[in-house]
Amino acid sequence: MAENKNVITVQDLHLYYGQLEALRGVSIDFRKNEITAVIGPSGCGKSSLLKTINRLNDLIPNVTVTGTVKLNDQDIYAPSMDAVELRKQVGMLFQQPNPFPFSIYDNVIYGLRISGEKNKQVLDEAVERSLQAAAIWDEVKDRLHENAMGLSGGQQQRICIARALATRPKVLLMDEPTSALDPISSSEIERTMLELKNDYSIVIVTRNMQQASRMSDRTAFFLQGELIEYGQTRDIFLQPQQKETEDYISGRFG
Amino acid sequence: MFRRNFEDELNDLHVRFSEMGMMVNEAIYKSVNAFINHDKTLAKEVIEADARINQREVDLEKRSFEMIxxxxPVTGDLRMIVTVMKASSDLERMGDHAVSIAKSTIRVKGNVRVPEIEQTLAEMATKVKQMVEEVLDAYVKADMKRAREIALEDKNIDAFSGKVYKMCLKQMQSDPDTIVGSMDYMLVDSYLERIGDYVTNICEWIVYLETGKLVELNANAKEDNIF
Incomplete structure (x- = not known):
């Protein structure tokens, strides 16, 4: 049997905030070891989709989800699925870097500590491995016990990446991870992402079209809660099949 | 798909363009050798190899479109991609002229030959080949000064061209048996002359690559005097 290339499989996903249908029957697969960009105008459902994959919508009242979302063939909405366990496997990064007001070290091991890991050697190893992978080890290795809030925005964001990596996730979800950062910090994050995809699968929601085009392997275009077009980034940006995609990418609306 | 970063892609484009230059240079060299030595096997080789040159041009264009x-890309990166796109078309046309020379070789059937004209054509071809090599080197080194000098050398090619033209006319007048053969000499002469013009075009793109300025080198050169 051929190896399953998909890490996440979404089928006929509907999401309602009360009466409002934010996702209208979305089916999409995310590939392993690829960067998938999700683009679309405000309110198109792209962030809702991301939150659904991590079950962050569990916390919002009046949210109804139908359809299936599978992580490596495991239904993440099945009663047997533990949300904490899921979030260890599916890390998330937000627009605003959100390190905890702790030391860099304690930020990175947070996920491991709440899952009960106490062995100092394991924790030390995880800190170095994660900070290395997030390409910030050299910058902070001599001040691991300083408060992470004292770092620059770009550094904070990479601490957040390291924090997500510490639990060895399968997938990293990124919701506009560079939109609050200056161009140099943004390009550092982008470079980090390109290295990370050797070991992880990344789904990135972005309003920055250039970022989607230069970074991603595949691009999904959403409009009003529907997946309009999904394919290889080079096809989407050179010759999209749908007029709406072309109009949005060319900046005719949005 | 493992996607390399932009720098790698640019470098790859640059290398693949240089390779195309070498392929074209080889085609020109072989086609002239085939013509002078009446080597139809070598001529066929040139014609067959042209598909690879054409394919490479398409490949470079596709990569360039994707990168754009x-x-x-902006500034120097954009100029480099534009240069590759434009100059690869020039290289492709040069390859086509090499094919035309090869076809002339195959067409020749026991014509009466004129050694002096063939000798002059061989000298002209050597000069053209040298210019092609030089322009590829100037491209790799992004040497704008050298590019301007190479463009000036096109005058020598034009001089050869005029010389061959006159020799052929004289030959045809004095010996009607050499008319068909001399017509072919004149054709090969014009193909070589055109290749020289494409070298000048590439020189212009090297200037653009460095300065962003679109220049016309050899704009005052005398009109082609063929036919």
Whole structure:
């Protein structure tokens, strides 16, 4: 049997905030070891989709989800699925870097500590491995016990990446991870992402079209809660099949 | 698909363009050798190899379009991609002229030959080949000064061209048996002359690559005097 290339499989996903249908029957697969960009105008459902994959919508009242979302063939909405366990496997990064007001070290091991890991050697190893992978080890290795809030925005964001990596996730979800950062910090994050995809699968929601085009392997275009077009980034940006995609990418609306 | 970063892609484009230059240079060299030595096997080789040159041009164009669409290059990066796109068309046309020379070789059937004209054509071809090599080197080194000098050398090619033209006319007048053969000499002469013009075009693109200025080198050169 051929190896399953998909890490996440979404089928006929509907999401309602009360009466409002934010996702209208979305089916999409995310590939392993690829960067998938999700683009679309405000309110198109792209962030809702991301939150659904991590079950962050569990916390919002009046949210109804139908359809299936599978992580490596495991239904993440099945009663047997533990949300904490899921979030260890599916890390998330937000627009605003959100390190905890702790030391860099304690930020990175947070996920491991709440899952009960106490062995100092394991924790030390995880800190170095994660900070290395997030390409910030050299910058902070001599001040691991300083408060992470004292770092620059770009550094904070990479601490957040390291924090997500510490639990060895399968997938990293990124919701506009560079939109609050200056161009140099943004390009550092982008470079980090390109290295990370050797070991992880990344789904990135972005309003920055250039970022989607230069970074991603595949691009999904959403409009009003529907997946309009999904394919290889080079096809989407050179010759999209749908007029709406072309109009949005060319900046005719949005 | 493992996607390399933009720098790698640019470098790859640069290398693949240089390779195309070498392929074209080889085609020109072989086609002239085939013509002078009446070597039809070698001529066929040139004609067959042209598909690879054409394919490479398409490949470079495709890569360039993708890089423009996906990476939105600006300044020097954009100029480099534009240069590759434009100059690869020039190289492709040069390859086509090599094929035309090869076809002339195959067409020749026991014509009466004129050694002096063939000798002059061989000298002209050597000069053209040297210019092609030089322009590729100037491209690799992004040497604008050298590019301007190479463009000036086109005058020598034009001089050869005029010389061959006159020799052929004289030959045809004095010996009607050499008319068909001399017509072919004149054709090969014009193909070589055109290749020289494409070298000048590439020189112009090297200037653009460095300065962003679109220049016309040899704009005052005398009109082609063929036919």
């Amino acid at each position: 669409a996906l990476q939105q």
